[in-house]
Amino acid sequence: MSCKFVVGTGAMLDWALAAWREVAPGLDLVPLAMDTGADPAEVESLLAGRDLAGATAFVTADARHLNFSRLERMTLYRLRGLPMPPLLCRGAVVAEGTVIGENSWIGAGAVVGQSCKVGFNSVVGAGAVLGHGSSVGNSCWIEDGVVLGRESRLGAHVTLGAGVVVRSGVSVGKLCVIDKPGRIDADVAAKTFIHAHYAQPMVIVGS
Structure with a gap:
C-alpha cells in the first residue's frame, strides 16, 4: 500500500x-x-x-x-525526493487541459475552467470559480467562493479573501492581499494590500 x-x-x-x-x-x-x-x-x-x-x-x-x-x-x-501530487477534493470540477502544480489543493465544489494553470503550493477554496484561461501563481491562497474571470492572472503569493471577484483579463501582482469583498475591475500592482478596515489600498515600498 x-x-x-x-x-x-x-x-x-x-x-x-x-x-x-x-x-x-x-x-x-x-x-x-x-x-x-x-x-x-x-x-x-x-x-x-x-x-x-x-x-x-x-x-x-x-x-x-x-x-x-x-x-x-x-x-x-x-x-527529500518525495513527490507531492495535488489534492483534488471530491466534487471539484477540473477541465481537461488544466495544469495543477505540486502540493496544490482544489477544494470541494470548485470549478477550474479550460486551459487554466494553478502553480505549485496553491489553495483554491471550496466553491471557487476559475474562468477559462485564468492563471494562479505559486503559493497563492484563494478563499472559498472567490471568482476569477476568464484569462485573469494572479502572481505568486497572492491571497484573495472571501467575497472577492476578479474581472476577466485583470492581473493581480505578486505578494498582494485582497481581503475586502467586492469586484476588482483594474490591474493591481504587486505588494498591494486591500483590506476592509482601510479606506485606501496600501502598497509596500522599499522591500
Whole structure:
C-alpha cells in the first residue's frame, strides 16, 4: 500500500486527512505534526526509519505569512525526493487541459475552467470559480467562493479573501492581499494590500 505523509497542524491537518481519505481510500496516510519552525533536522527526525519507497507527501497550512510557511515546509519534503501530487477534493470540477502544480489543493465544489494553470503550493477554496484561461501563481491562497474571470492572472503569493471577484483579463501582482469583498475591475500592482478596515489600498515600498 502506498504511503502518504500529510504534514500540518490542528484543523487544517484534520481537513487534509479527511479529504485524502475521500479521494484516495487506498492510501496509507501518516499524519506528521508541523511545528512553528521549518527545520531540516526536524524533518529528518520525523522521517527517520520510515520506508520512503513509493511514498508521497502533502503539506497543509493556512494563508498566514503570505503562504511562505507552507512553502518552506513543502520545500523540505520535496528535497527529500518525495513527490507531492495535488489534492483534488471530491466534487471539484477540473477541465481537461488544466495544469495543477505540486502540493496544490482544489477544494470541494470548485470549478477550474479550460486551459487554466494553478502553480505549485496553491489553495483554491471550496466553491471557487476559475474562468477559462485564468492563471494562479505559486503559493497563492484563494478563499472559498472567490471568482476569477476568464484569462485573469494572479502572481505568486497572492491571497484573495472571501467575497472577492476578479474581472476577466485583470492581473493581480505578486505578494498582494485582497481581503475586502467586492469586484476588482483594474490591474493591481504587486505588494498591494486591500483590506476592509482601510479606506485606501496600501502598497509596500522599499522591500
